[in-house]
Amino acid sequence: MDPADKILLDHGSGGRIAHRLLRDLLLPAFDNPALAELNDGAILEVEGSRLAFSTDSYTVDPIFFPGGDIGDLAVNGTVNDLAMCGARPLALSAAFILEEGFPLEDFRRILGTMARAAREAGVAIVTGDTKVVPRGAADRVFINTSGIGLIPPGVRVASHRARPGDRILLSGSLADHGVSVLAGREGLAFQTTVQSDTAPLHRMVAAMLAAGGEAVHVLRDPTRGGLGTALNEIAESSGVGVLIHEETIPLKPEVAGLCELLGFDPLYLANEGKLVAFVHPEAAEAVLAAVRADPAGRDAAWIGEALAAPAGRVVMQTRIGGRRIVDMLSGEQFPRIC
Numbered sequence: 001m002d003p004a005d006k007i008l009l010d011h012g013s014g015g016r017i018a019h020r021l022l023r024d025l026l027l028p029a030f031d032n033p034a035l036a037e038l039n040d041g042a043i044l045e046v047e048g049s050r051l052a053f054s055t056d057s058y059t060v061d062p063i064f065f066p067g068g069d070i071g072d073l074a075v076n077g078t079v080n081d082l083a084m085c086g087a088r089p090l091a092l093s094a095a096f097i098l099e100e101g102f103p104l105e106d107f108r109r110i111l112g113t114m115a116r117a118a119r120e121a122g123v124a125i126v127t128g129d130t131k132v133v134p135r136g137a138a139d140r141v142f143i144n145t146s147g148i149g150l151i152p153p154g155v156r157v158a159s160h161r162a163r164p165g166d167r168i169l170l171s172g173s174l175a176d177h178g179v180s181v182l183a184g185r186e187g188l189a190f191q192t193t194v195q196s197d198t199a200p201l202h203r204m205v206a207a208m209l210a211a212g213g214e215a216v217h218v219l220r221d222p223t224r225g226g227l228g229t230a231l232n233e234i235a236e237s238s239g240v241g242v243l244i245h246e247e248t249i250p251l252k253p254e255v256a257g258l259c260e261l262l263g264f265d266p267l268y269l270a271n272e273g274k275l276v277a278f279v280h281p282e283a284a285e286a287v288l289a290a291v292r293a294d295p296a297g298r299d300a301a302w303i304g305e306a307l308a309a310p311a312g313r314v315v316m317q318t319r320i321g322g323r324r325i326v327d328m329l330s331g332e333q334f335p336r337i338c
Contacts, residue, residue: 012336014224015268015329019233038237039158040084040220043151052087054078055146061336063110063140065184067176067195070143071113073272073338076198077223078145079121083202084219084275086157086209087149089121094128097142100135110141121200123147149202155209161217162238166278166306171204171291172197172299173250174227178269179258181337186262194254197296199273204294208277211290215283220276223338225329228267230276231314232328235306238278242314244304244326267316268329270337278306 010017027035034042041054056077063070075092082089094114098107118125176197183192201221208216218238222230227249235242251266259266273296279287284302291297314326 009335012224015229016327017330018225019328037158037160038233040081041087041149043085043158050151052082052085052149052151053146054081054085055144056081057142057144058338059139059142059336060181060338061139062181062184063106065196066180066192068180068198068272069110069113070141071110072117073196073198074143074145075114075117075121075123075125076200076272077338078147079123079200079202080221080272080275082147082149083200083205084157084221085149085151086155086205086219087151087202088206089123089147089149089202091124091126092118092145092147094125095144096128096130097138098130098132099138099140100132102140107141110143117200121202152209154214156214157216157219159218159220159234159237162234162240162278162306163217163280164240164306164308165281166217166240167281167284167302168231168242168244168304168306169277169279169284169288169291170227170250170301170303171201171275171277171297172273173252173255174271174274175255175259175266175269176252177272178226178264178266178334178337179255181270182262182264182334183258188258192254192258194252194258197271197273199296201273201275201296204275204291204297207290207294208287211286212279212283215280216277216287217280218276218278221271222274222276223270223272226266226268226270227276228265228314228326229329231326234276234278235314236312238306239311241307241310241312242304243307243317244314245317246319248301248303250299250301264333267326268333270334272338
């Protein structure tokens, strides 16, 4: 069989090959208007109200890492996908695939983390499922969470709504989650203080929308594929160019050092408690103030702007004055990151 006819790890990267799988197989199989929007969740009209619905699966390795574990990652990830639709999360489901022999002590620990994360987010886990597979048929534990949320009237955020002139906001330091998981996987956790940034962002989003209203055009959490891939998705969907400035992107020195040492580009590493927003310039300062008032947004910064051209292209102004193209992630930089 031709390797091109098989599923590869690259298909789970969130990058270019994953988009090809989505475009060539998934979209044709399930074609409908809500799916075609390709937002972090589907937006559904239900009897005069708008609901956001999202689902995600978590296979992170290791399951316990500095700053969190697979449990709070699963809760916060789905809460944030709903928030990126402008929604207030209402309820979650949780489904578990457990490998035979998985320690009950570890499962209790994960369930406790999920319960705490749900309480902190103010959302209930109301239904779910558990399956057990034979030893070797899975790797310890996989979790799927789905969620529904209510979108307030007047809120209109979507990946296709970026406009030339919009300012681009990043809510905090880049690549913290990716580096924390990498450190845990490579046995470097004792050598670094970097913690995963996993956190719920719906309260931050509510404050942003209260401050900026419809001037907040796009919200996206740059998880798999990182900031670089998220910006490419927005640029392509909206038909705008994107210019970002390397010197303004928040990046912890320790994260930068580990990325350089291990050969990773922080633009493509996952984040689990950060968001990217495209905001009309008239509301920019009010929105930035709202983000910085949130504990998860203290390091927020404007990192660039949307341009009329080149449409669909992301370019970075480097610290030394040059420019380089920031393409969508090609291949799998770091598998099982979330």
